[in-house]
Amino acid sequence: MAEVETVSASPREAAGKGSARQARRDGQVPAVIYGNKEDPITLTLERRLLVREISNPKFFIQLIDIEIDGTKHRVLPRDVQFHPVSDAPMHVDFLRFDPKRKITANVPVAFKGENDSPGLRSGGVLNVVRYEVEVLCTADNIPPELSLQLAGLEIGDSIHASSVTLPDGVEFVISDRDFTIATIAAPTIMVEETTESEEGEEGAEAPAGEDGAEASGDAEGSDDGGDNG
Numbered sequence: 001m002a003e004v005e006t007v008s009a010s011p012r013e014a015a016g017k018g019s020a021r022q023a024r025r026d027g028q029v030p031a032v033i034y035g036n037k038e039d040p041i042t043l044t045l046e047r048r049l050l051v052r053e054i055s056n057p058k059f060f061i062q063l064i065d066i067e068i069d070g071t072k073h074r075v076l077p078r079d080v081q082f083h084p085v086s087d088a089p090m091h092v093d094f095l096r097f098d099p100k101r102k103i104t105a106n107v108p109v110a111f112k113g114e115n116d117s118p119g120l121r122s123g124g125v126l127n128v129v130r131y132e133v134e135v136l137c138t139a140d141n142i143p144p145e146l147s148l149q150l151a152g153l154e155i156g157d158s159i160h161a162s163s164v165t166l167p168d169g170v171e172f173v174i175s176d177r178d179f180t181i182a183t184i185a186a187p188t189i190m191v192e193e194t195t196e197s198e199e200g201e202e203g204a205e206a207p208a209g210e211d212g213a214e215a216s217g218d219a220e221g222s223d224d225g226g227d228n229g
Helices: 017-025 047-054 198-228
Strands: 005-011 028-034 041-046 064-068 071-082 089-096 102-112 125-128 132-138 146-149 158-160 180-185
Touching: 005 047, 017 028, 028 047, 041 047, 041 064, 047 089, 102 125, 102 180
Parallel strands: 005 064, 028 089, 102 146
Antiparallel strands: 005 041, 028 041, 064 071, 071 089, 102 132, 125 180, 158 180
């Protein structure tokens, strides 16, 4: 299991909207720890610290030790509520860790061996169907990512769930079908229509201008002739 980070928090004695609003005005974010058939614990986290934690793409799949008044509570982040306008975190739900309880988690996929894929080297495109896959396992066994190998894949080949080797104790939530995670698609060819160049258009207008000039000259000559007569 990966190293568990410790995050400091403060107890929040009063519950309710009024207490939560005051906490936010003080630069704190209200939160709750629940689960394991124990009483929930209300707390507050420093907003700056929480924003840093949320910026980690693996925030929801890593265990955290929340320390309140010297006591650590091992939890897994389960939900964050954001402000609809500012997108600032408004409230966080943490689930108490239970080594025997299996939970669902979305694990990101990572692709390896792009340079060893004949399909990609010949101009094919990696079409990712699922950037994350949902797995079922205990909270301390959630894999940080699933590494998928592209080496040897040709255009038209696919990576299915059955080709992924999962760690012991981890299984896909979708178990009734061999779902697709990615494919190697043929390149898309764009055909552009050829248009006349500006130079060609200017050349087509030139004779009209010359004719106009000659006609003007003839007209002047006619006037001169009339004066001489």
